[in-house]
Amino acid sequence: MATQLETFESNLGTVRTDVTRATPSTFEAAIADAIVEPAVGTSLPFEEVSLANTDVVCDPTSTQLREAACGVTAAAIGVADYGSVVLEATPDGAEFAGLFPDRHVVVLRKRDIVPDMAAAFERLGDRFRDGRDDAVIATGPSATADMGELVHGVHGPRETHAIILESEEQSERDGETRGENDVQ
Amino acid sequence: MSSERAAKADRIRHLLATEGDSVGENARGFNAGRYDSVERLEDYEAYKDRARAIKEEAIERLPDLIEQVRETVEENGGTVYVADDAADANRYVREVVRDNDAETVVKSKSMTTEEIELNEALEAAGSEVWETDLGEFVLQVADEAPSHIVAPAIHRSREDIARLFNEQFDLEEDLETAQELTEFAREYLGERIDEADVGITGANFVTADTGTMALVTSEGNARKSVAVPDTHVAVAGVEKIIPTFEDLQPFVELIGRSGTGQDITSYVSLFSPPVGTPTIDFDSDEPIADAGSEDREFHLVLLDNGRMEMREDDQLRETLYCIRCSACANSCANFQSVGGHAFGGETYSGGIATGWEAGVHGQDSAAEFNDLCTGCSRCVNQCPVKIDIPWINTVVRDRINRDAEDGQFDFLVEGLTPDEEPAGLDLQKRFFGNFATLAKLGSATAPVSNWLADLPPSRLLMERTLGIDRRRELPAFERETFVEWFRNRDVSRPVDAEYHAVVYPDLYTNHVRTDRGKAAVRTLEALGVAVEVPDVAPSGRAPLSQGMVATAEDHARDVAADLEPYLEAGYDVVVVEPSDLAMFQREYEKLLDADRYESLADRSYEVFEYVYGLLENGADPAPLGSAHSGADDATAGTGTETGAADIAYHSHCQQRTLELEPYTIDVLERLSYDVVTSDVECCGMAGSFGYKQEYYDLSMDVGDRLREQFEAPDAADRTVVASGTSCLEQLDSLLTRRPRHPISLVDPGRVD
Numbered sequence: 001m002a003t004q005l006e007t008f009e010s011n012l013g014t015v016r017t018d019v020t021r022a023t024p025s026t027f028e029a030a031i032a033d034a035i036v037e038p039a040v041g042t043s044l045p046f047e048e049v050s051l052a053n054t055d056v057v058c059d060p061t062s063t064q065l066r067e068a069a070c071g072v073t074a075a076a077i078g079v080a081d082y083g084s085v086v087l088e089a090t091p092d093g094a095e096f097a098g099l100f101p102d103r104h105v106v107v108l109r110k111r112d113i114v115p116d117m118a119a120a121f122e123r124l125g126d127r128f129r130d131g132r133d134d135a136v137i138a139t140g141p142s143a144t145a146d147m148g149e150l151v152h153g154v155h156g157p158r159e160t161h162a163i164i165l166e167s168e169e170q171s172e173r174d175g176e177t178r179g180e181n182d183v184q
Numbered sequence: 185m186s187s188e189r190a191a192k193a194d195r196i197r198h199l200l201a202t203e204g205d206s207v208g209e210n211a212r213g214f215n216a217g218r219y220d221s222v223e224r225l226e227d228y229e230a231y232k233d234r235a236r237a238i239k240e241e242a243i244e245r246l247p248d249l250i251e252q253v254r255e256t257v258e259e260n261g262g263t264v265y266v267a268d269d270a271a272d273a274n275r276y277v278r279e280v281v282r283d284n285d286a287e288t289v290v291k292s293k294s295m296t297t298e299e300i301e302l303n304e305a306l307e308a309a310g311s312e313v314w315e316t317d318l319g320e321f322v323l324q325v326a327d328e329a330p331s332h333i334v335a336p337a338i339h340r341s342r343e344d345i346a347r348l349f350n351e352q353f354d355l356e357e358d359l360e361t362a363q364e365l366t367e368f369a370r371e372y373l374g375e376r377i378d379e380a381d382v383g384i385t386g387a388n389f390v391t392a393d394t395g396t397m398a399l400v401t402s403e404g405n406a407r408k409s410v411a412v413p414d415t416h417v418a419v420a421g422v423e424k425i426i427p428t429f430e431d432l433q434p435f436v437e438l439i440g441r442s443g444t445g446q447d448i449t450s451y452v453s454l455f456s457p458p459v460g461t462p463t464i465d466f467d468s469d470e471p472i473a474d475a476g477s478e479d480r481e482f483h484l485v486l487l488d489n490g491r492m493e494m495r496e497d498d499q500l501r502e503t504l505y506c507i508r509c510s511a512c513a514n515s516c517a518n519f520q521s522v523g524g525h526a527f528g529g530e531t532y533s534g535g536i537a538t539g540w541e542a543g544v545h546g547q548d549s550a551a552e553f554n555d556l557c558t559g560c561s562r563c564v565n566q567c568p569v570k571i572d573i574p575w576i577n578t579v580v581r582d583r584i585n586r587d588a589e590d591g592q593f594d595f596l597v598e599g600l601t602p603d604e605e606p607a608g609l610d611l612q613k614r615f616f617g618n619f620a621t622l623a624k625l626g627s628a629t630a631p632v633s634n635w636l637a638d639l640p641p642s643r644l645l646m647e648r649t650l651g652i653d654r655r656r657e658l659p660a661f662e663r664e665t666f667v668e669w670f671r672n673r674d675v676s677r678p679v680d681a682e683y684h685a686v687v688y689p690d691l692y693t694n695h696v697r698t699d700r701g702k703a704a705v706r707t708l709e710a711l712g713v714a715v716e717v718p719d720v721a722p723s724g725r726a727p728l729s730q731g732m733v734a735t736a737e738d739h740a741r742d743v744a745a746d747l748e749p750y751l752e753a754g755y756d757v758v759v760v761e762p763s764d765l766a767m768f769q770r771e772y773e774k775l776l777d778a779d780r781y782e783s784l785a786d787r788s789y790e791v792f793e794y795v796y797g798l799l800e801n802g803a804d805p806a807p808l809g810s811a812h813s814g815a816d817d818a819t820a821g822t823g824t825e826t827g828a829a830d831i832a833y834h835s836h837c838q839q840r841t842l843e844l845e846p847y848t849i850d851v852l853e854r855l856s857y858d859v860v861t862s863d864v865e866c867c868g869m870a871g872s873f874g875y876k877q878e879y880y881d882l883s884m885d886v887g888d889r890l891r892e893q894f895e896a897p898d899a900a901d902r903t904v905v906a907s908g909t910s911c912l913e914q915l916d917s918l919l920t921r922r923p924r925h926p927i928s929l930v931d932p933g934r935v936d
Contacts, residue, residue: 059471062464082448092473095411095461099404121433124454128394128429133260133456137436139448142404145210146319146335147362147369148342154318154370155377156404156451 004080005164008113011083015140016152017160023171024048027163031056031072034105034161040064041072042094044107049165059092071097071157072105076127078113078164079120082139085162086120088127089134098138104157106138110166189651192878199522200885203339207331207523210338214514215865217445218566225441234434236569239505242426243495249392249425250486256395261458262482266422269489270300277302277384277417278309280483284415286311286381290373292399292406293317294386295333295508296487297419299531299544302384314376316405318369325352331524333532334443334510339523373405378466383409387420388439388507390484391429395456397484398432400439402450410453411461415481418457422486423504435507438568442509457482494543499579503539505569512536512563512573517866517886518556527556535563535573542580551584555879558870559729560837561766575774581731585609603727604734612651616872617730620722620739623695626661634660653880657917659696666694666701670717681714685794686750690761691722692909703931704760704791710807710932711798716755720746723764728771729871740767740775744784757788760927762908763871765790766838790839790907791927792848799854809934811856832899833926834862834890834915836908837870848907848926855930860899864889867906869914883914891918905929 002010009019022030027049040060041051051058056072065071073094075085085106089095098104114120124135142156152158222228242249254264267273281289289311291297303313303324315324319337322345323330330336337345342362349365350358353372359365377383385406387397397418399406410416426432432454440446458480462472494500513519513527513534524533529541529549535557542550557577564572588608603618615622626633636642637658646652664672666689685708693701701717708715724739747757759765768788772781789797799805811829831852835845845861852859868886873879894904894915904923906912915923928934 059473061469061471062466063469065464065472066466084448089411089459089461091460091462091477092471093462093464095407095459096464096472099407099411117433117437121430121436125429128396128454128456133394133396133454134459134461135454136407137448137452137454139450141450143402143450144318144366145444146317146322146337146403147345147365148340149362151362151366154366154403154405155316155373155408 004113004115005110008078008080008083009164011080012162013083015083017083017140017162020161020163021166021171022163023166023168025168027165028054030163031105034163035072036070036103038064038068039070039072039105040068040097040101042074042090042092042097044074046074046107046109046165048167049107060097065093065096065100068097068101070103070105071099071101072107073098075106075108075162076112076135077120077123078108078162079117079137080113081116084120084137084139086124087136087138088132095134095136099156102153102157103159103161104141105161105163107163107165110164110170113164186648186651189878193881196522196526196878196882199526200881203331203523203525204521204885206341206344207339208520210335211332211514211520211523214335214444214510218441218511218514219445221441221445221447224447225437231434231438232568232570235438235507236505238426238431238434239569243423243501243504245427246422246425246492246495249427250422252392253390253395253425253484253486256393257457257482257484260395260456260482262395262484264484264486266486267488273300273419273485273487273489274302274305276483276485277419278305280415280417281306281311281382282309284381284481286415288376288380289313289382289384290316290377290380290409290413291320292383292385292401292409293320293336294384294419295330295531296386296421297384298330300419300487300489302419314373314380316373316377316409317401317403318366321369321373322348325349329525329528329531331528331533332510332513333508333524333534339525377405377408377412380409380413382415382417383413384417384419385409387418387424389432389435390420390425391432392425392427394429396429397455397457398436399451399453399455400436400449401453404451407451407453410455410457410459412464414463414479415483416457416459417483417485419485419487422488422491425486439507439509442507442511442566442568443514457484490544497543499576500539500543502571503536503543503576505571506536506540507569509568510534511566511568515563515566515865516557517560517562517864517868518558518882520865521882521885522556527553529553535577536571538580539573539576542583547580547584547587550580554581554584558866558873560866560870561770561841562837562865564841572770575771578728578731578733582733585613585731603732604738605732609732611649612876613730613732615650616875617727617732617735619726619872620691623661623691627663627665627695630661630663634658647877651877652875653877655880656875657913659692659913661695662698664698665689666698667717667719669698669702670705675709678709678712678714681712683713683798684716684753684755685713685758686716686718686720686747686755687791688757688759688764688788689717689720690759690764691726693760697909697912697925700760700925700927703925703927703934704758706933707791707795707808707927707930708758711795711803711805713798716750718746718750723767724771724775725763725767725871728767736771737775740772744772744776744780747784748780751783751787755787756794757784758791758794759788760791760925762790762836762839762842762844763910766842769842790842790844790847792851793844795851795930796847799851805854807932808855808930809932811858813934828903829857830902831857831859831926831929832862832894832902832904833859834867834894834904834906834911836906836911837866839907851930852926857929860902862890862893864893867911867914869910871910874910874914887914887918890915894919903929
């Protein structure tokens with residue numbers, strides 16, 4: 001049996017999304033590897049990490065957004081069964097940073113991965129009623145088949161990359177055992 | 185009349201030649217994707233049940249839900265306008281656009297705005313309107329209507345699109361690849377989105393409790409159309425409302441799978457507008473975040489346009505459950521051949537389009553293409569909300585018949601074909617609908633009737649008056665009917681049989697293909713069943729196919745009355761013709777009282793299903809014909825070709841809908857036959873359809889896919905068997921091998 005994290009990772013692969021696992025201590029290196037410059041981003045709502053010490057320009061202007069090759073934003077939920085991530089709109093413009101640049105890097109905490117769509121909708125329902133009520137369930141890059149064959153990167157990103165953030169302990173335990181900490 | 189038919193045939197031929205290949209390739213791709221994708225979904229059936237239950241509840245509570253949406257959207261800071269009709273909706277959107285001084289409006293794909301022709305209305309008022317979905321953009325450039333509700337430009341190949349763009353735009357270098365075409369469209373439309381003041385979208389769903397719109401897309405254009413312009417207008421039919429946010433979940437899992445065969449599309453946007461994303465000004469050097477979202481404006485236009493009347497209409501109500509996924513179109517064999525430009529009314533296309541067009545544009549719009557539904561029922565199990573689409577088509581066909589001008593054909597019809605239909609009914613429909621009368625007459629006067637029918641002057645007359653294509657071979661009536669054969673034969677009945685069964689003498693088995701009836705009787709008797717073949721009324725399938733619902737209902741009542749004593753005495757009903765079994769099990773629910781329907785439906789079986797049940801319950805298969813006995817026949821010089829043990833089997837559409845195909849395969853395999861099956865949707869004949877002059881070419885085009893499959897190396901030498909009468913007739917004209925009913929292989933008295 002694959003763990004939930006492994007299922008998620010393998011489904012991300014199926015929907016053409018690269019994956020990196022990171023811990024708070026390896027996060028900045030992971031960002032450096034994942035981005036293409038110039039990169040813009042919006043602040044991550046996670047205590048453990050921030051984009052402050054990376055090459056990502058946070059709080060971008062519209063010109064910076066337009067010129068960016070890469071956007072970095074957070075995801076609120078990961079859906080293991082589909083390899084989907086839930087991207088919430090934020091007042092600093094996460095919707096734009098994840099949509100305009102050619103490459104989108106999504107940062108997601110491992111504890112925010114849920115097994116399936118039913119679980120995702122339970123969480124989303126609560127969030128929507130709490131007022132965080134604009135979200136996109138994104139699965140892989142933007143795509144179209146309207147021009148006669150499948151092409152990626154239409155109005156949205158051509159490439160997607162997920163960084164899954166584990167705690168240092170989780171990461172160590174994952175090396176030894178499988179499964180038990182994956183469902184939170 | 186015949187010139188109308190000829191014009192229709194011409195148009196179909198034109199579409200077959202110009203758009204058919206591209207539509208077919210794409211629709212079959214979606215279709216195959218759907219089969220794979222739903223296979224991977226655990227509890228697919230349970231999801232469909234939930235989806236249907238949500239829609240039933242939503243439509244039931246619709247007036248309340250509309251008010252709830254108004255409250256929640258207004259609480260979020262948006263406005264709701266319920267528009268009575270197209271003009272009302274267009275006027276409202278025009279005013280929003282005018283109030284925003286919007287020179288440029290960008291749109292994300294929306295069939296509802298196609299329905300009301302919003303683009304034309306806005307352009308007439310001086311705005312520039314751009315479709316940002318690439319498929320819609322192609323159509324806008326080509327000035328064409330969508331051919332498909334999900335993939336609107338499905339009928340155009342890449343080469344076509346490249347030619348179009350190279351002609352229409354002033355390009356430095358010609359575009360060629362899909363990548364180049366996409367990049368060009370993205371750049372071009374990106375500029376339009378940036379300069380737009382108003383973004384217009386549809387909505388796949390609107391949730392009443394949170395005022396959230398779900399937009400199911402893959403390109404990202406809906407997100408940009410919502411986020412970039414300050415003002416967002418969403419136009420949605422009132423039927424798009426569902427009660428709660430959580431109700432979205434089954435639809436999110438079903439809609440992509442049902443439509444294009446993707447597990448999920450790239451983006452499922454859940455917006456409770458006005459959205460919180462800051463407004464963006466591309467000329468400003470301030471951080472985007474500083475702008476805030478206070479300037480955002482949102483208008484939800486909920487469109488009635490006939491929908492509330494559909495809600496009151498017991499037959500059309502189900503149409504409102506439709507989530508516009510296109511599974512019915514993709515699974516439709518005729519659609520695969522000609523696409524939405526033949527299979528569509530003013531806006532909607534595909535199987536469910538008849539219901540939509542009848543509801544929102546009126547019967548005339550539905551009438552244009554209603555006949556292209558052959559009632560094969562292949563779409564029924566594909567619909568994620570379980571809408572009985574063929575039934576809606578039948579009902580609308582009936583209404584169209586009833587609105588036809590009276591008296592046109594009185595002189596031809598009176599006395600010959602008494603039925604319950606209006607006098608103005610199209611003569612062709614009346615002819616096929618009254619096949620029972622013809623069959624009786626045909627058997628009574630056979631072989632003269634067969635000889636007469638085949639004479640060139642007769643064929644010409646039939647073509648002129650009835651539109652029966654001369655190229656079609658007509659059924660040859662047997663002088664001795666199946667019922668008479670059974671009555672006349674001298675076979676003693678088993679004394680203490682455990683099973684008693686009536687073999688239903690459907691019209692074809694009784695008058696034309698009596699052999700398969702006889703084979704069925706001998707097979708059941710060999711397995712110890714006490715068999716009866718009483719004279720039972722025709723099922724009503726023939727009139728129903730022509731939309732003659734009242735006549736079909738009469739037949740249904742007669743059948744139920746004729747079979748009642750047998751059912752009461754413990755008999756099962758065994759049916760050879762799958763389309764008649766489907767009548768008993770599906771359509772009779774609409775035509776009979778619940779009790780009579782249930783007792784018949786519960787106790788009727790397809791012949792192989794019944795044989796399978798007998799074998800499972802311990803009956804000895806030894807007396808039955810097997811692959812080995814076939815080989816014996818061959819050595820005995822009865823003409824059986826080598827390889828007779830190898831079977832190529834085509835199951836009937838309705839038999840597959842009822843999920844009965846496996847029984848035939850299982851029984852044949854038990855008897856040592858090696859079976860390969862066809863997996864194309866349909867043979868293309870579907871009852872009377874292929875006989876009709878205007879549809880002959882389409883019928884043969886659909887059939888060609890089956891021919892290819894059965895002429896492929898792994899099937900080319902196999903004995904061809906098919907369950908349905910029409911399938912047999914179609915296969916007969918498609919192949920050089922003569923097809924037969926599988927029961928003839930199992931028949932203990934088998935003669936090859």
